[in-house]
Amino acid sequence: MRTPFLALLAFGCATDTVCYDLCVELVNGCEVAAYPDLASCQQGCLYDAARAGPAVVQREAECIVDASCDPFAIIECQHEVDAAAAR
Numbered sequence: 282m283r284t285p286f287l288a289l290l291a292f293g294c295a296t297d298t299v300c301y302d303l304c305v306e307l308v309n310g311c312e313v314a315a316y317p318d319l320a321s322c323q324q325g326c327l328y329d330a331a332r333a334g335p336a337v338v339q340r341e342a343e344c345i346v347d348a349s350c351d352p353f354a355i356i357e358c359q360h361e362v363d364a365a366a367a368r
Contacts, residue, residue: 296335300326303342311350333366 304322307313316322330338341362348354 296327296330296338297323299335299339299342300330303338303345306342306345307355311345311355313352313355329362329366333362337362337365 300323301319303326304316304319308316308319308322313322316325326338329341341358344358344361345355348358
């Protein structure tokens, strides 16, 4: 019975870490106006993880790092999350 709980706990922690790293890049590195602070960004990231899955959020994080703060590339990264969530 503890194994599923531990797996769920590990899933949550991994997602939190990815979201934190992603948001540091967006808020502090790129200064994306859509996210006024880390908390609002993390809330959106965790929402995306719940609807699209943590693997999609991981790919989004990698996409955003590759985007090098290009706003159009960042938007394309978000479109990929939305498309994955629609499936």
